[in-house]
Amino acid sequence: MDNVFKKGLRTGVILGIILIYLIITGFVVIASTIIGNFLQIDTTALVGNYAGLAVFIGFISLLGGSSAREKDQSGSWFQIILAGLTTGVVGGIMIFILVYITGMMISAGTDIRKYLAQFSTESTNLLLYGKEPLIGAFYQFALITVSCFAGAIFSFIGEKLALTEKFRSFRTNSLNSYEKTPLARLTTTPAAKYFLYGLLIIILLGIPFFASQYWNYILGTVGIYVMMGLGLNIVVGLAGLLDLGYVAFFAVGAYAMGLLTSPAPIGLELNFWVVVPIAIAMAALAGILLGIPVLRLRGDYLAIVTLGFGEIIRILVKSDLLAPYLGGPQGVRDIKGPTLLGKAFNSEQAFVYLILLGILLVIFVTIQLQHSRIGRSWIAMREDETVAQAMGINTYRAKLLAFAIGAAFAGLGGALFASRNQYTGPEDHNLMVSINVLSIVIVGGMGSIPGVILGAFALKGLPEILRQIEDYRILAFGGLLVVMMIWRPEGLWPAKRRSLEFHPQEDEEPPDL
Secondary structure (H helix, E strand, C coil), rough: CHHHHHHHHHHHHHHHHHHHHHHHHHHHHHHHHHHHHHCCCCCCCCCCCCCHHHHHHHHHHHHHHHCCCCCCCCHHHHHHHHHHHHHHHHHHHHHHHHHHHHHHHCCCCCHHHCCCCCCCCCHHHHHCCCCCCCHHHHHHHHHHHHHHHHHHHHHHHHHHHHHHHHHHHHHHHHHHHHHHHHHHHHCCCCCHHHHHHHHHHHHHHHHHHHHCCHHHHHHHHHHHHHHHHHHHHHHHCCCCCCCCCCCHHHHHHHHHHHHCCCCCCCCCCHHHHHHHHHHHHHHHHHHHHHHHCCCCCCCCHHHHHHHHHHHHHHHHCCCCHHHHCHHHHEEEEEECCEEEECCCCHHHHHHHHHHHHHHHHHHHHHHHCCCHHHHHHHHHHCCCCCHHHHCCCHHHHHHHHHHHHHHHHHHHHHHHHHHHCCCCCHHHCCCHHHHHHHHHHHHHHCCCCCHHHHHHHHHHHHHHHHHHHHHHHHHHHHHHHHHHHHHHHCCCCCCHHHHHHHHHCCCCCCCCC
16 A cells, blocks of 8 residues: 555656656647647637647546556555546645636736746646646646546556456467458569559658648658657667767758859859769768768767767858868858759759669668678667677678668768758758767667658658747657657667567467477
């Protein structure tokens, strides 16, 4: 009984801290507005709406109540109820105090923005459901308590009914039944695969033609991050090297394109198609130069060194010392785009097709490398570098090659990025670019090409569409990474090898002796 009560107290405090953080950062107001718009509820009178707020806080509290009890716990109903209510009461009291105090401060005429920048009269009224401070705070307390109680009950019932196991069994039986059908055997033939690939390419080529300028811009942005994600996937997903300075190679490609095609500051104004291989080669050379001194390091030490390298590149291109050559803080402007048969690529639609071509090229190279001796060397090195070295693999050369190829892909992405925007500057190559690309690889699935593509759409496409939550991108990244590491560490679309590593067949019956 004491353990149940302590678990409820601990979970309630964590739930309260999470809700307080979401409230004081203003994320609750934004989420309530989005949910209210989705539910088609009128939100003109408030920053958000009451129904959206109740759904958002109730959902989080439901998850808190579900995690309040020990899994596989064979306790009584009283213990389950105690765990849920304890969590709800503790978390509800914390939110009650916060909402009541801020409500009283607003009622007294205090400018609460001096203390909490994301708070306003409208957002406080939203949290109070338009009521008096005491009544509105009690509503929040009741909502959190009831939701936590319901979460504990639902979790207990679901475990007793073995819903998760039944769903897994249903999915497995359905897949096994489908695999025995003639249609399944037909779709696994090489001809069917090539047909599906061709159909997918046709669809991708048709989307930009019908999409608007705005959607083509989003597709182009996602495509550039897909390209960089595939490059970092070689370094992190296949070779197992944690690189936090990947943006440096992206910057090398972008500045190579800018400096060699723009009229200033160098004034060479070379052709786009001539500069693209130069940008790729320069980025690959930068990867080799970085790798020669640092690739004897491992783990966290390698990550710290690459992080420093990325920051060095950003500071150098921003410095006044190199401003006559690199443009300084103002960057490089009037970057020329490509031309084909005398026709300039001066629209987002044309650049989407060019970016798609680059992605297909990168995917082709990646697939060839994955199934080659080099790719197998990377995978062996990722699993255990010492054993790989003992088996005769030159791990230093394999690391250097991974860095060079990954950097080359980033350089291609940087060149297309600078040409599309007709500008590149230091602010385009900050640490967040590296974090974004690394998040794409982790969330999508390390070592998986479809996973990287799906991760890019999830982490770059959705924030571009939902502009309202753009300011909370870092918060969303952090929360999503925590959720992925707990519930699906292999990623959204994992590689088959890594999926087997995270989900070994432990439930198989032992052979008869």
